[in-house]
Amino acid sequence: MTPLKNYYSTLQVNPTSTAGEIKQAYRRLAKIFHPDSQTQSADHDRIIQINAAYEVLSDPQKRQSYDRQLSSATNSDSDSGKPYVYKPQQKATDADAELTLWINKVYKPINRSINQILKPLKSEVDKLSADPFDDELMEAFQTYIEICRNALHQAQKLFRSYRNPSPFAGVAAHLYYTLNHLDDGLNELETFTLNYDDSSLHTGQEFFRIASRLRREAQEEMKKIS
Structure with a gap:
């Protein structure tokens, strides 16, 4: 059996660290080890490990589940680490209508907003990389960021406007953290754009990559439910 990796050690934080401390540690390590940082410390394998650790520890639900596994691995003779399995109850017709409403009014529109932010990123970064100090290219990149900000604001507002149905709690949680990571990335x-520090550009791209991963997980979970 493969030993459970200690993600806290990977991010160089304590198990009692706050979400803010974990995010700060990730940003620091991402800037040090990102392969595109063009520094002697750049390490492709290390950044993969750092990303994997952050994806778990930055999500409260995943972190809680991981902590149970870690505790169980430490105390292998105890059964207390078994995760609780949620079994949804049968829903009535009015509840089915609520689910359909949430899918059409929240899930689908938010996914469109996320696409509007994620899909152009590579193209926009590639265009800017031709000459980051070119005023027109930088202005175009800033326009892209502004469009993303507006799309993100609309998605966040929409997410708060409707109650998340309990069967879709996992999907909603993934969307919530997707939007948070997009905010951090922006x-x-x-x-x-203010200081031309490449490490900020690389870290922003990493946040977007994690957001993309979280969104895929939301989509996969939605498929299982529907």
Whole structure:
């Protein structure tokens, strides 16, 4: 059996660290080890490990599940680490209508907004990389960020406007953290436009990559439910 990896050690934090401390540690390590950082510390394998650790520890639900596994691995003679399995109850017709409403009014529109943010990223970064100090190219990149900000704001507002049905709690949680990571990514991209620090650009892209992963997990979970 493969030993459980200690993600806290990977991010160089304590198991009692707050979400803010974990995020700060990730940003610091991402800037040090990202392969595109062009520094002697760049390490492709290390950044993969760092990303994997952050994806779990930055999500409260995943972190809680991981902590149970870690505790169980430490105390292998105990059964207390077994995860609780949620079994949804049969829903009535009015509840089915609520689910359909949430899918059409929240899930689908938010996914469209996420696509509007994620899909152009590579193209926009490639265009800017031709000459980051070119005023027109930088202005175009800043316009892209502004469009993303508007799309993100609409998605966040929509997410808060409707109650998340309990059967879709997992899907909603993934969407919530997807939007949070997009917000963090945009903050890093904006920082890059102010100081031309490549580490901010790389970190922003990493946040977007994690957001893309979380969104895929939401889609996969939605398929299982529907």
